[in-house]
Amino acid sequence: GAVVSQHPSRVICKSGTSVKIECRSLDFQATTMFWYRQFPKQSLMLMATSNEGSKATYEQGVEKDKFLINHASLTLSTLTVTSAHPEDSSFYICSANPGHGFSYEQYFGPGTRLTVT
């Protein structure tokens, strides 16, 4: 149980285009989903926290207009990188929290490797 998927696993896009990454909780409902970014040889940095049906909360320094997050249902959150540039190339990982007394748990997706050319 507690499986989280991400799609796509890898994406290459041209500078200036937008890319959408999906994060799905497959066998549970996620009251909260998190988006992390990981540069090569670095740690995971939290970008934003999203609760179903409400606006995401972004961490300091993360541009909300560039990284659009939508958490439209209890099983799906999307991250859209708008007008991507080479410096946005990174490994993006989502996680989902099932709530209901286990609010400290986060189940991680396999990650999406974004390369902007």
Add this chain to the structure above:
Amino acid sequence: AQKVTQAQTEISVVEKEDVTLDCVYETRDTTYYLFWYKQPPSGELVFLIRRNSFDEQNEISGRYSWNFQKSTSSFNFTITASQVVDSAVYFCALSVYSGAGSYQLTFGKGTKLSVIP
């Protein structure tokens, strides 16, 4: 603010040696959770263990063992008789309540373990 320090950036050991990965954390919360994750080259985070702040009992799982000491705010991870498959980046993480029913994870910078055959 929460902080996790993994002072060892990279460690190399010869196969069958024991190795300990250090983790020191900082938080003012009295209720918190500590985690260890393994990240192989594929990028997917693999959950290893969770400990809550009220449970200082050490744990052993096969070749893995964890030593949690609140007095020194440490949560160290030992691999006994290391194997090549243990080569990966290992992250220690701290989870504290962030409001709105969810907890937020703070990751250490990770320790890259290389096990040499």
